[in-house]
Amino acid sequence: MQRRWPRPFGCVSNRRTGSFRTAFPVVPLRVDYALTQKGRSLLPVVVAMRNWGTADLRSPSMDVGD
Structure with a gap:
């Protein structure tokens, strides 16, 4: 038996931030x-x-002003 994923009910594109959001009608809510x-x-x-x-984490700590 093939598993069927729920159909998304909300797809939102945010051009300003460069992200894309898809919400699925399941409990708990699934968002990709x-x-x-x-x-x-x-x-x-x-x-x-x-x-x-x-690289900064690996280098020795420097005091402020150095």
């Missing part, structure tokens, strides 16, 4: 999020910030 093409264009920036933060 995805990035639009504009949102995906930010991935290199987010990856660069993650890499910078990871």
Whole structure:
């Protein structure tokens, strides 16, 4: 028997933030999020910030003013 997923009842695209939201009529409420093409264009920036933060965590702590 093939499982049938509920049909989404709300699809909202937010062009300003670059995200896409789909809500499904189940209990508890299921909501899926995805990035639009504009949102995906930010991935290199987010990856660069993650890499910078990871490198900063590994480096010795510096006092303010150094």
